[in-house]
Amino acid sequence: MTHEIAVIPGDGIGQEVTPAAVEVLEALEPEFEFVDADAGDAVKEETGEALPQETYDLAASADATLFGAAGNTAADVILPLREAVESFVNVRPAKAYPGVDAVRPETDLVFLRENTEGVYAGHEDRLTQDVSTLTRVVTESASERLAEFACDYVAGDDHDGFSIVHKANVMRETDGLFRDTVKGVADEHGVETDQVLMDAFATRVCLDPEQFDVVVCPNLAGDVLSDLAAGLVGGLGLLPSANIGPDRALFEPVHGTAPDIAGEGVANPAATIVSAAMLLEYLGYDEASDRVHDAVEATLADGPRTPDLGGDASTEDVTAAIIDRL
Amino acid sequence: MTHEIAVIPGDGIGQEVTPAAVEVLEALEPEFEFVDADAGDAVKEETGEALPQETYDLAASADATLFGAAGNTAADVILPLREAVESFVNVRPAKAYPGVDAVRPETDLVFLRENTEGVYAGHEDRLTQDVSTLTRVVTESASERLAEFACDYVAGDDHDGFSIVHKANVMRETDGLFRDTVKGVADEHGVETDQVLMDAFATRVCLDPEQFDVVVCPNLAGDVLSDLAAGLVGGLGLLPSANIGPDRALFEPVHGTAPDIAGEGVANPAATIVSAAMLLEYLGYDEASDRVHDAVEATLADGPRTPDLGGDASTEDVTAAIIDRL
Numbered sequence: 001m002t003h004e005i006a007v008i009p010g011d012g013i014g015q016e017v018t019p020a021a022v023e024v025l026e027a028l029e030p031e032f033e034f035v036d037a038d039a040g041d042a043v044k045e046e047t048g049e050a051l052p053q054e055t056y057d058l059a060a061s062a063d064a065t066l067f068g069a070a071g072n073t074a075a076d077v078i079l080p081l082r083e084a085v086e087s088f089v090n091v092r093p094a095k096a097y098p099g100v101d102a103v104r105p106e107t108d109l110v111f112l113r114e115n116t117e118g119v120y121a122g123h124e125d126r127l128t129q130d131v132s133t134l135t136r137v138v139t140e141s142a143s144e145r146l147a148e149f150a151c152d153y154v155a156g157d158d159h160d161g162f163s164i165v166h167k168a169n170v171m172r173e174t175d176g177l178f179r180d181t182v183k184g185v186a187d188e189h190g191v192e193t194d195q196v197l198m199d200a201f202a203t204r205v206c207l208d209p210e211q212f213d214v215v216v217c218p219n220l221a222g223d224v225l226s227d228l229a230a231g232l233v234g235g236l237g238l239l240p241s242a243n244i245g246p247d248r249a250l251f252e253p254v255h256g257t258a259p260d261i262a263g264e265g266v267a268n269p270a271a272t273i274v275s276a277a278m279l280l281e282y283l284g285y286d287e288a289s290d291r292v293h294d295a296v297e298a299t300l301a302d303g304p305r306t307p308d309l310g311g312d313a314s315t316e317d318v319t320a321a322i323i324d325r326l
Numbered sequence: 327m328t329h330e331i332a333v334i335p336g337d338g339i340g341q342e343v344t345p346a347a348v349e350v351l352e353a354l355e356p357e358f359e360f361v362d363a364d365a366g367d368a369v370k371e372e373t374g375e376a377l378p379q380e381t382y383d384l385a386a387s388a389d390a391t392l393f394g395a396a397g398n399t400a401a402d403v404i405l406p407l408r409e410a411v412e413s414f415v416n417v418r419p420a421k422a423y424p425g426v427d428a429v430r431p432e433t434d435l436v437f438l439r440e441n442t443e444g445v446y447a448g449h450e451d452r453l454t455q456d457v458s459t460l461t462r463v464v465t466e467s468a469s470e471r472l473a474e475f476a477c478d479y480v481a482g483d484d485h486d487g488f489s490i491v492h493k494a495n496v497m498r499e500t501d502g503l504f505r506d507t508v509k510g511v512a513d514e515h516g517v518e519t520d521q522v523l524m525d526a527f528a529t530r531v532c533l534d535p536e537q538f539d540v541v542v543c544p545n546l547a548g549d550v551l552s553d554l555a556a557g558l559v560g561g562l563g564l565l566p567s568a569n570i571g572p573d574r575a576l577f578e579p580v581h582g583t584a585p586d587i588a589g590e591g592v593a594n595p596a597a598t599i600v601s602a603a604m605l606l607e608y609l610g611y612d613e614a615s616d617r618v619h620d621a622v623e624a625t626l627a628d629g630p631r632t633p634d635l636g637g638d639a640s641t642e643d644v645t646a647a648i649i650d651r652l
């Protein structure tokens with residue numbers, strides 16, 4: 001069966017790293033049909049729309065989407081795209097690779113970030129000249145769905161359970177509902193959990209990342225804390241992510257458009273290639289996915305390396321080296 | 327003129343570190359009148375109330391309050407106490423001390439955290455069995471007041487300006503109002519600012535904390551990001567804070583009650599003693615404040631040290647050493 005893969009490079013280095021990841025996929029799975037589409041600052045400049053309807057529709061119908069990055073329009077592109085695939089969880093591994101300089105080389109975490117609500121579902125109002133409000137939304141149903149996913153996730157891989165990160169001492173009703181619902185589902189599945197306040201998590205993960213493994217959290221907490229973990233592993237350049245929905249999914253590196261190096265052909269393609277490995281796994285190609293992970297890991301360890309990792313190789317060099325090692 | 331200082335040790339190690347800080351103040355400023363009051367888990371167990379009205383009233387009338395820590399009732403104690411002093415900014419320095427093991431020894435940051443609104447002003451509702459909401463509030467007036475304080479702050483000390491940290495790409499109206507208002511005030515004062523998304527800040531501060539100095543942010547962002555900075559400097563044990571209001575203020579270590587070591591007399595008093603130094607500065611005793619800062623720094627560098635810093639000294643030993651060095 002041929003899978004349709006939407007490919008949306010976007011802006012900046014998205015234009016360089018996305019084709020690199022497609023090359024890797026092509027080297028493995030010729031039964032993918034790739035369909036290209038536009039999104040981001042450049043297409044907005046041309047057409048007035050950062051996310052053309054065709055692109056949205058394509059993501060909403062393809063089996064999986066590979067997205068690169070968008071510039072100033074990032075929120076206008078990525079949030080609707082997550083909706084297009086009806087993504088309810090954003091899976092964000094943050095692992096320090098051997099050979100890569102990391103603040104905390106022991107870091108090996110996976111964030112399972114709620115992907116539909118919290119402040120992101122926020123309805124905003126300017127009530128008066130002085131007062132603005134945002135309505136943060138937390139539902140039992142979204143918390144349950146995330147928790148079911150988390151329970152499957154820790155069962156599939158070899159994890160002891162997960163940590164529920166929240167701020168229910170202040171957001172008592174909303175994060176209380178989140179925490180209690182997630183805990184309830186985990187208890188039903190016999191999955192162990194612990195509960196950590198998001199501020200305490202921020203301190204503790206710096207001091208000793210090994211005390212955490214899988215972290216389940218609301219949308220904004222996941223945004224900030226996974227970026228914190230990115231800092232601990234040496235930057236956003238290596239972080240992949242998967243936006244999983246019931247029938248389709250969207251894969252993207254966590255990094256942005258890197259305008260300072262865009263167009264020079266030296267962007268590190270690792271995060272996007274690992275995102276492609278997550279895509280393979282999502283579509284059931286577990287063995288191919290493992291091969292990509294291993295090839296990236298070997299290449300990060302032994303080179304060639306792009307300038308962000310202290311090397312002088314090009315995106316093409318690194319991509320070729322990864323394909324060589326598949 | 328005699329200043330009235332409310333002393334609220336609270337629970338756990340609050341009972342040990344708060345008297346230590348009072349000892350330091352007594353060694354310096356005999357014209358303080360200290361008035362003790364209760365708050366926290368223990369008083370709740372006795373009386374049903376975590377924050378007795380007398381304690382609230384005392385904080386609301388004293389010139390300054392020194393607070394230790396509270397256990398499970400922390401939010402019920404500290405949030406009303408911040409209100410009692412009408413605090414509009416929480417000043418949180420996060421500095422790595424020489425001689426203390428830190429993830430990022432170059433860290434030297436000050437967070438100026440909005441202290442009245444955001445999700446903390448949140449009205450919560452359980453709309454249906456499924457749906458809960460929280461109304462996050464951001465006002466122009468609170469943002470302005472914080473920005474005025476920030477401008478004074480960077481002018482007084484030797485700072486180049488400040489960073490405005492926000493998430494206005496998602497919370498466009500509310501954090502947009504925050505960002506634009508703070509920027510507007512800074513521009514009027516000729517204070518330089520830059521703007522950083524809170525997720526990007528989390529990554530960047532790990533990779534290179536020296537790129538930041540003074541950080542101005544909404545309430546929850548300040549909570550999480552200052553705790554992140556605490557992780558970078560080696561833990562909460564050394565972080566002081568000041569909740570500043572127009573006419574009075576509340577000083578507290580950022581750490582909690584540390585139930586694992588409470589009662590053993592080995593809690594590190596440094597964070598509370600530095601909070602007391604901030605109290606001295608607030609009341610105009612700049613020279614005395616400097617002496618406390620210097621004495622703490624010298625003691626952290628040369629010992630004696632409490633067990634959290636690898637030593638085996640008691641709270642009393644460390645306090646005595648600090649007083650010796652005043």
Ligand SMILES: CC(C)[C@H](C(=O)O)[C@@H](O)C(=O)O
Pocket residue numbers: 074075078079223495496525
């Ligand atoms: C661009 C922005 C809307 C987005 C988010 O906040 O989710 C980004 O920070 C991310 O984490 O993918």
Ligand SMILES: CC(C)[C@H](C(=O)O)[C@@H](O)C(=O)O
Pocket residue numbers: 169170199400401404405549
């Ligand atoms: C106890 C809690 C309500 C409080 C906060 O969130 O402000 C604490 O985390 C802090 O930072 O002082």
